[in-house]
Amino acid sequence: MARLGVVHTSRGKIHTPAFMPVGTQATVKTLTPEEVKGLGAEIILSNTYHLYLRPGMEIIRTAGGLHSFMNWPGPILTDSGGFQVFSLSKLRKITDDGVYFRSHLDGSKHFIGPEESMEIQRILGSDIAMAFDECSPFPCSYEEALTGVKRTTLWAERCLKSPHAPGQVVFGIVQGSVYPELRARSALEITGLDFPGYAVGGLSVGEPKPIMYEILESTTPLLPENKPRYLMGVGTADCLWEGVARGIDMFDCVLPTRIARNGTALTWRGKVVVRNAEYADDFSPIEDGCGCYTCQHYSKAYLRHLFHAGEILGPRLLTIHNLYFTLSLMEKIRQSIRDGCFEKEKEAFFKQYEM
Amino acid sequence: MARLGVVHTSRGKIHTPAFMPVGTQATVKTLTPEEVKGLGAEIILSNTYHLYLRPGMEIIRTAGGLHSFMNWPGPILTDSGGFQVFSLSKLRKITDDGVYFRSHLDGSKHFIGPEESMEIQRILGSDIAMAFDECSPFPCSYEEALTGVKRTTLWAERCLKSPHAPGQVVFGIVQGSVYPELRARSALEITGLDFPGYAVGGLSVGEPKPIMYEILESTTPLLPENKPRYLMGVGTADCLWEGVARGIDMFDCVLPTRIARNGTALTWRGKVVVRNAEYADDFSPIEDGCGCYTCQHYSKAYLRHLFHAGEILGPRLLTIHNLYFTLSLMEKIRQSIRDGCFEKEKEAFFKQYEM
Numbered sequence: 001m002a003r004l005g006v007v008h009t010s011r012g013k014i015h016t017p018a019f020m021p022v023g024t025q026a027t028v029k030t031l032t033p034e035e036v037k038g039l040g041a042e043i044i045l046s047n048t049y050h051l052y053l054r055p056g057m058e059i060i061r062t063a064g065g066l067h068s069f070m071n072w073p074g075p076i077l078t079d080s081g082g083f084q085v086f087s088l089s090k091l092r093k094i095t096d097d098g099v100y101f102r103s104h105l106d107g108s109k110h111f112i113g114p115e116e117s118m119e120i121q122r123i124l125g126s127d128i129a130m131a132f133d134e135c136s137p138f139p140c141s142y143e144e145a146l147t148g149v150k151r152t153t154l155w156a157e158r159c160l161k162s163p164h165a166p167g168q169v170v171f172g173i174v175q176g177s178v179y180p181e182l183r184a185r186s187a188l189e190i191t192g193l194d195f196p197g198y199a200v201g202g203l204s205v206g207e208p209k210p211i212m213y214e215i216l217e218s219t220t221p222l223l224p225e226n227k228p229r230y231l232m233g234v235g236t237a238d239c240l241w242e243g244v245a246r247g248i249d250m251f252d253c254v255l256p257t258r259i260a261r262n263g264t265a266l267t268w269r270g271k272v273v274v275r276n277a278e279y280a281d282d283f284s285p286i287e288d289g290c291g292c293y294t295c296q297h298y299s300k301a302y303l304r305h306l307f308h309a310g311e312i313l314g315p316r317l318l319t320i321h322n323l324y325f326t327l328s329l330m331e332k333i334r335q336s337i338r339d340g341c342f343e344k345e346k347e348a349f350f351k352q353y354e355m
Numbered sequence: 356m357a358r359l360g361v362v363h364t365s366r367g368k369i370h371t372p373a374f375m376p377v378g379t380q381a382t383v384k385t386l387t388p389e390e391v392k393g394l395g396a397e398i399i400l401s402n403t404y405h406l407y408l409r410p411g412m413e414i415i416r417t418a419g420g421l422h423s424f425m426n427w428p429g430p431i432l433t434d435s436g437g438f439q440v441f442s443l444s445k446l447r448k449i450t451d452d453g454v455y456f457r458s459h460l461d462g463s464k465h466f467i468g469p470e471e472s473m474e475i476q477r478i479l480g481s482d483i484a485m486a487f488d489e490c491s492p493f494p495c496s497y498e499e500a501l502t503g504v505k506r507t508t509l510w511a512e513r514c515l516k517s518p519h520a521p522g523q524v525v526f527g528i529v530q531g532s533v534y535p536e537l538r539a540r541s542a543l544e545i546t547g548l549d550f551p552g553y554a555v556g557g558l559s560v561g562e563p564k565p566i567m568y569e570i571l572e573s574t575t576p577l578l579p580e581n582k583p584r585y586l587m588g589v590g591t592a593d594c595l596w597e598g599v600a601r602g603i604d605m606f607d608c609v610l611p612t613r614i615a616r617n618g619t620a621l622t623w624r625g626k627v628v629v630r631n632a633e634y635a636d637d638f639s640p641i642e643d644g645c646g647c648y649t650c651q652h653y654s655k656a657y658l659r660h661l662f663h664a665g666e667i668l669g670p671r672l673l674t675i676h677n678l679y680f681t682l683s684l685m686e687k688i689r690q691s692i693r694d695g696c697f698e699k700e701k702e703a704f705f706k707q708y709e710m
Contacts, residue, residue, distance in 0.1 A: 025660075025661075025664040025666055026657070026660065026661075026664075027661060027666050027668045029666060029667060029668070030667045030668065030671070031668070032648075032668070050664075054660070054663065054664055055635070055656070055659075055660040055663075058636070059635065059636055059656055059660070062636055062638065062656075063638060063654070063656065063657070069654075069656075069657055069660075070657065071652045071653060071657075280410070280414065281413070281414055281417055283417065283418060293387075297426045298426060299418070299424075301410070301414055301417075301418065301424075302381070302418070302424055302425065302426075304410075305380075305381065305409070305410040305414070305424075306380075306381075306382060308409065308410075309380040309381075309382075309405075309409055311380055311382050311384060312384060312385045312667050312670065312671065313382045313384070313385060313386070313387070315667065316385070316667065316671075
């Protein structure tokens with residue numbers, strides 16, 4: 001089911017399968033937009049919940065939207081805020097109207113429903129907005145998951161009726177937890193609405209990977225072939241291969257940038273914890289033959305020194321490497337599909353990759 | 356006394372008056388070497404005490420020296436470690452041999468004297484090494500200052516006799532606290548030794564600025580005209596003008612980079628505390644007309660957001676601006692000397708600069 005595609009937005013094309021670096025607070029942590037672009041990113045993701053709370057909508061509105069505020073002229077996808085409200089905020093209460101919650105920053109009271117989410121994303125001015133959904137946790141009972149599916153459909157309809165920014169499109173989201181029949185129902189209901197793209201939500205939330213792969217296998221065939229499919233919150237190397245193999249076109253994940261800041265590098269052989277003592281006098285790059293700026297100029301010994309000395313350049317150099325790795329991996333996946341050898345390359349990858 | 360010059364090192368020329376950005380722990384905090392160079396820096400300073408403790412000499416030696424370790428191919432000046440031992444370490448005991456101290460990192464016991472300092476700087480492989488001196492604190496009695504002057508001369512002789520790295524030169528340091536006759540004595544003794552450059556040490560350690568200027572006025576005329584004069588630890592805009600006016604050729608200071616990380620920007624009108632609430636919806640750059648990357652692409656509102664959100668890009672963008680400001684100021688000073696209008700430009704500067 002692996003496939004090549006191009007997603008067209010008013011701010012540029014996205015060659016799929018694509019990985020979207022995450023810029024939660026209007027910045028891909030440690031990097032400038034030029035660096036993110038230089039690493040090969042064609043689109044970034046930003047978070048509605050965070051930006052709504054800080055700096056707040058008045059400032060983004062006055063700045064003329066998120067692109068202008070953060071100096072990223074390319075496409076931006078914004079999440080709906082739902083997932084982050086559920087996982088980060090306090091005292092949340094979910095009803096069919098939406099979610100009442102308190103800010104994790106200052107405890108202030110807020111409400112976000114489908115209309116509010118669309119309005120925030122309209123002001124942000126993202127190129128792809130996500131429908132406001134209820135993301136079921138894992139584990140989750142059948143009944144809870146069913147409630148989530150029903151609300152997600154109800155809210156999806158209200159999202160489509162809300163005003164969008166010029167050129168902005170909205171993607172629908174399929175929920176249903178780990179229950180194939182709920183996934184099928186959600187897919188049927190959501191694809192019954194006319195979204196230009198569809199996401200599989202509620203995966204990579206703690207369930208075992210084989211279950212994620214099974215759900216994907218039964219769900220993606222239910223999504224229209226001529227529209228992009230986005231697997232939310234997924235971005236480890238193995239899951240990228242497995243997701244593409246199951247017909248996914250778009251991915252996002254904080255992992256490459258987050259573990260970079262903890263001193264962990266991604267390589268074609270698995271993770272390298274640069275902070276470790278064994279690298280104190282290792283003057284080779286993170287990965288031999290890697291074409292990234294970091295590997296071209298710095299040794300593991302130097303990177304380890306930066307982390308131990310608490311120097312900001314450390315997280316920055318590892319973020320560069322990890323995004324380069326992930327975006328290069330996507331290019332390799334695209335090339336292998338182009339060349340008709342996706343399965344062969346996938347096997348070769350897993351042969352040398354240690355999880 | 357303002358003057359133009361060129362300091363020749365085996366790794367390149369330094370056009371003076373020059374400001375040297377500080378890369379304490381083998382990195383100019385938040386920036387890559389290419390960025391530091393792009394901002395106009397022709398030489399950086401690095402700290403012997405810090406690098407001696409972490410990553411330690413074995414690692415720097417194996418890396419082939421500091422330039423190679425940190426990927427900075429240009430000239431590096433290293434301090435002697437003396438000042439930092441006095442100000443950072445614990446339980447220090449100073450004798451004519453040198454300084455016994457405990458690491459501020461782990462409390463481990465160490466000794467650095469003139470020979471040790473030269474040996475560390477030899478391994479670091481800096482282009483300009485500094486003689487190991489005793490920097491008197493402020494305030495300081497005449498007797499203590501006299502002891503410092505005597506030791507500084509004694510140690511300077513021992514530093515000159517110690518082996519250096521290929522192409523490495525050593526600068527002598529004049530001490531004497533705020534006592535003109537001790538300064539004169541120190542200048543006489545130190546210039547009696549054949550150093551290729553001389554620093555004025557022990558200033559900017561807490562004394563009022565008028566006293567610093569007075570000491571400079573009486574000291575620099577005692578230093579050879581054909582050799583570079585370096586005022587250690589000085590780098591505020593007003594002191595740079597005043598230092599050059601008194602015949603100083605080289606400066607270093609952590610201030611531009613340190614206050615950047617606290618959210619304070621340097622401008623031609625004085626400091627701008629970007630963190631302040633008044634800039635929350637100020638969409639103008641830090642300084643109108645500034646040519647730096649930060650001012651060309653980002654508003655104060657965005658920068659303030661980055662600082663409030665704890666984003667690393669904030670300190671990074673302000674470091675770029677503050678170094679650009681300081682290095683541009685030095686270029687303006689050099690140009691004004693070239694054009695024969697140093698005094699006029701200095702006056703114009705102080706007319707709009709708020710301290």
